[in-house]
Amino acid sequence: xxxxxxxxxxxxxxxxxxxxxxxxxxxxxxxxxxxxxxxxxxxxxxxxxxxxxxxxxxxxxxxxxxxxxxxxxxxxxxxxxxxxxxxxxxxxxxxxxxxxxxxxxxxxxxxxxxxxxxxxxxxxxxxxxxxxxxxxxxxxxxxxxxxxxxxxxxxxxxxxxxxxxxxxxxxxxxxxxxxxxxxxxxxxxxxxxxxxxxxxxxxxxxxxxxxxxxxxxxxxxxxxxxxxxxxxxxxxxxxxxxxxxxxxxxxxxxxxxxxxxxxxxxxxxxxxxxxxxxxxxxxxxxxxxxxxxxxxxxxxxxxxxxxxxxxxxxxxxxxxxxxxxxxxxxxxxxxxxxxxxxxxxxxxxxxxxxxxxxxxxxxxxxxxxxxxxxxxxxxxxxxxxxxxxxxxxxxxxxxxxxxxxxxxxxxxxxxxxxxxxxxxxxxxxxxxxxxxxxxxxxxxxxxxxxxxxxxxxxxxxxxxxxxxxxxxxxxxxxxxxxxxxxxxxxxxxxxxxxxxxxxxxxxxxxxxxxxxxxxxxxxxxxxxxxxxxxxxxxxxxxxxxx
Amino acid sequence: xxxxxxxxxxxxxxxxxxxxxxxxxxxxxxxxxxxxxxxxxxxxxxxxxxxxxxxxxxxxxxxxxxxxxxxxxxxxxxxxxxxxxx
Numbered sequence: 001x002x003x004x005x006x007x008x009x010x011x012x013x014x015x016x017x018x019x020x021x022x023x024x025x026x027x028x029x030x031x032x033x034x035x036x037x038x039x040x041x042x043x044x045x046x047x048x049x050x051x052x053x054x055x056x057x058x059x060x061x062x063x064x065x066x067x068x069x070x071x072x073x074x075x076x077x078x079x080x081x082x083x084x085x086x087x088x089x090x091x092x093x094x095x096x097x098x099x100x101x102x103x104x105x106x107x108x109x110x111x112x113x114x115x116x117x118x119x120x121x122x123x124x125x126x127x128x129x130x131x132x133x134x135x136x137x138x139x140x141x142x143x144x145x146x147x148x149x150x151x152x153x154x155x156x157x158x159x160x161x162x163x164x165x166x167x168x169x170x171x172x173x174x175x176x177x178x179x180x181x182x183x184x185x186x187x188x189x190x191x192x193x194x195x196x197x198x199x200x201x202x203x204x205x206x207x208x209x210x211x212x213x214x215x216x217x218x219x220x221x222x223x224x225x226x227x228x229x230x231x232x233x234x235x236x237x238x239x240x241x242x243x244x245x246x247x248x249x250x251x252x253x254x255x256x257x258x259x260x261x262x263x264x265x266x267x268x269x270x271x272x273x274x275x276x277x278x279x280x281x282x283x284x285x286x287x288x289x290x291x292x293x294x295x296x297x298x299x300x301x302x303x304x305x306x307x308x309x310x311x312x313x314x315x316x317x318x319x320x321x322x323x324x325x326x327x328x329x330x331x332x333x334x335x336x337x338x339x340x341x342x343x344x345x346x347x348x349x350x351x352x353x354x355x356x357x358x359x360x361x362x363x364x365x366x367x368x369x370x371x372x373x374x375x376x377x378x379x380x381x382x383x384x385x386x387x388x389x390x391x392x393x394x395x396x397x398x399x400x401x402x403x404x405x406x407x408x409x410x411x412x413x414x415x416x417x418x419x420x421x422x423x424x425x426x427x428x429x430x431x432x433x434x435x436x437x438x439x440x441x442x443x444x445x446x447x448x449x450x451x452x453x454x455x456x457x458x459x460x461x462x463x464x465x466x467x468x469x470x471x472x473x474x475x476x477x478x479x480x481x482x483x484x485x486x487x488x489x490x491x492x493x494x495x496x497x498x499x500x501x502x503x504x505x506x507x508x509x510x511x512x513x514x515x516x517x518x519x520x521x522x523x524x525x526x527x528x529x530x531x532x533x534x535x536x537x538x539x540x541x542x543x544x545x546x
Numbered sequence: 547x548x549x550x551x552x553x554x555x556x557x558x559x560x561x562x563x564x565x566x567x568x569x570x571x572x573x574x575x576x577x578x579x580x581x582x583x584x585x586x587x588x589x590x591x592x593x594x595x596x597x598x599x600x601x602x603x604x605x606x607x608x609x610x611x612x613x614x615x616x617x618x619x620x621x622x623x624x625x626x627x628x629x630x631x632x
Contacts, residue, residue: 055592067603071596147603194582196575220608467626536626545631 045189049201054178055142056162057207059155059169061216062251062427068155068212069169072145075125075138077116081109083135090135097127118160119143144169146261148216150223153255153274154425156374157264166272168210168425170374178207211427213249218242218541222252225533230256233516233526239276239405240534243508245413245499248421251507252538277371280379280402284479285340285461285523286495287398290411291349292337292452294359297445300351303334303452309344318389322346325478325522337452338460340476342397349396354384356395362440363411364420365403371423379403398477405510408497412508415453415473416499418446453498462496464528467535469546474498474531476523481515491515496527500535502544509534 030038059069077098084090094101094116101116108114117124118141128136144158156167164173181204186197226238242252255275259267273279295301311329315322324342328335336344349356360366366381382391382400394400406423413421418439453473457466462474477495480487494513499506511530539545615621 066606067599070599070603072600073593073596145600145603147607194579196578198578217608539626540624540629545629 046187048185048187048195049182050185051180051182052204053142053180054204054206056144056158057176057178057209059176060209060211061214061219062212062249063215063217064211066216067147068151068214068216070145070147072143073140074119074143076118076141077120077124077128078137078139079105079114079116079135080137081105081111081114083112085135086133087135090133093131093133093136097124144261148219149260149262150219150254150256150258151214151216152258152261153272153276154214154253155261156272157261167274167374168212171372172210172426175208176210179204212425213251213427214253214425215251215541218538219252219254221537221541222534223254223256225530225537226254226256228533229513229526229530233513233518233521235513235517235526236515237275237512238514238530239510239512240530241276241405241409241508241510242534242538243409243413243421243423245416245421245506245508248410248413248423249427250409250423250425253425273375274373276405277373278375278377278404280377280404280407281493282399282402282479282482283408283493283495284398284477285342286408286475286477286497287401287403288337288340288345288396288477289415289449289453289475289497290360290363290365291345291352291356291396292333293363293415293441293445293449294356295333295348295352296448297359297441298352298355301333301348303332303448305333306330307333307336307344307347309336309341309347312343315343317343317346317350317393320390320393322393334452334455335460337475338456340456340461345396346393349392353392354387356392357381357384360395360401363414364407365401365411369404369406369410369423371406371425373425376406377404379407398479405495405512408495409508409510412497412499412510414440415446415449416501416506416508418443450499457498461522461524462498462528462531464524465496465498465531465535467500467532467539469502470535470539470544471501472498472535473501474528476528478523490519494521494523494527496523496531498531498535500539502539502546505542505544507535507538509538 055071058067058071060066061068079090091102091105094105098116101114104114116136120128125138128138142162143160144162146152146155146157152167154167156169156171157165158169159165162177164170164176169176180202181200182202184199184201185195186199187195222240222242226240229235230238238254238256240252240254241250243250253274253276255273257271259271296303301307308330309324309328311327313324313327322343326339326341328339328341328344331339331341331344333344333348335341336348352359360381366379368376368378380402382395391400410421410423413419418441420438420440450473453475454471456462456476457472457474461476465472465474474496475498477497479493479495480489481491481493482488483491492515494516496511497509499508509531511527511534513526513530516526
């Protein structure tokens with residue numbers, strides 16, 4: 001009996017000893033021999049590193065109450081090609097509703113993930129939801145929505161991955177996007193959502209909002225006026241810029257045609273450009289103002305001096321033919337500008353010689369304005385060493401010099417205040433902006449040129465820009481476009497640049513229309529009415545009532 | 547007797563410390579859970595705010611307001627000369 005008991009005890013002892021030995025060996029294998037492998041496995045289950053991308057900062061207008069760009073979640077659809085449960089059904093659905101994905105599927109059938117389409121329309125989301133296919137998944141992705149389409153060439157847009165591609169979105173991408181934060185999470189093996197411990201390994205930064213100098217309401221009102229003009233004259237392009245000459249703030253900037261930023265894939269790439277900043281033109285007679293201010297400052301002419309304009313539509317100076325739209329006899333210099341006589345301004349410019357180039361340079365032509373906008377054009381100012389006998393004549397009435405509308409606006413800001421102005425689009429930015437302390441022109445010159453411009457509005461080529469109760473100083477320009485090396489009289493650009501003033505209130509307005517379809521029309525019938533309409537809307541909007 | 551009291555005290559103190567440690571950890575997990583729930587709520591509210599902001603922005607669409615004012619309210623645009631300073 002005792003022997004039997006001992007035998008059984010020994011068996012049980014050895015059984016348990018073997019069992020413990022097995023457990024011990026197993027523990028050795030797990031804890032010591034394969035320590036690294038199991039540690040890695042456990043780390044994968046318990047420790048997760050995630051990167052949180054902050055939401056992109058919105059863009060506001062100058063009031064801070066209107067969004068120019070805001071965040072919007074878009075829905076994307078995807079499949080897991082290697083894990084399709086009902087391949088036939090899924091492919092049939094894709095072929096029917098998203099045929100473009102079939103080719104991609106053939107290429108990616110061995111991949112673990114494939115987008116069907118990103119940024120789905122509500123109709124496409126409804127179709128997918130209706131199908132109730134377990135192989136098709138929906139994913140929410142951050143994107144942008146732009147409420148004011150007319151600001152699109154300025155604001156730009158983001159890519160499908162929400163990175164700035166154009167305009168302000170590109171220029172201030174780092175500020176708007178912020179920096180992603182990387183966190184280390186300690187979780188239990190089963191919980192997919194909650195964690196025990198969170199440790200920030202890389203501290204990111206939120207996406208900062210941006211406030212522009214653009215006034216959204218005024219932008220809308222001006223856009224309406226631009227659209228009316230384009231429709232009336234069947235023009236190819238048009239643009240308007242309104243600037244505060246005292247601090248360089250751009251209040252409105254319309255470059256027509258613009259693209260729909262919420263359906264950018266349908267737009268022509270040419271419309272992505274902010275042509276006010278990126279395109280330079282020979283603007284014609286509007287440049288006479290710049291030649292005039294140079295002549296007045298250098299003292300080679302006075303406002304009352306009588307200039308012999310030869311009473312002819314065509315004349316020759318130094319063997320060069322000069323044409324003008326209307327013949328005038330001997331008229332005061334003020335009228336040369338007001339009536340826009342090419343012969344008269346060429347005679348005065350001859351007295352200036354190469355100093356005209358220095359003044360054009362001083363007014364900012366041929367160099368960047370410092371707005372730091374992507375794709376800014378410097379324009380072209382023919383250097384003195386390249387001048388022919390024609391150059392001084394051409395430069396006096398706006399040829400051999402191509403400038404952007406922004407450069408023209410800055411030049412008119414200088415006329416308005418006497419200071420060099422750096423245009424800005426960002427409200428309260430730390431970047432240098434506004435008027436330079438140094439006055440570029442004497443008060444006497446500035447007063448004279450303003451009087452000349454006022455007379456241009458009162459009885460000259462810009463008559464229709466006059467607004468009762470306000471001081472409007474403007475100048476027009478009609479220029480033939482240079483096509484294949486030849487000036488084409490059939491294709492013109494029409495410009496009206498001016499200053500609207502009431503007490504201390506001052507705004508510079510530039511209106512521009514390109515290739516109106518009607519024949520024998522001038523800036524006075526195209527760009528000037530637009531100027532007047534824009535100025536009226538602006539004054540009502542800003543409640544500057546006389 | 548003193549020895550027994552000391553052992554009892556020693557063991558009790560350790561049990562209390564272990565309990566406190568466990569309690570602390572439980573509290574930490576509980577608060578962490580609450581915090582995560584709050585974070586989730588914030589994310590939901592942010593999303594809701596974003597949707598409402600978009601809806602508000604759509605309602606503020608100037609083109610629609612203009613159409614409403616002109617068609618429904620029979621309002622007309624006015625010229626600068628029609629405006630008088632009182």
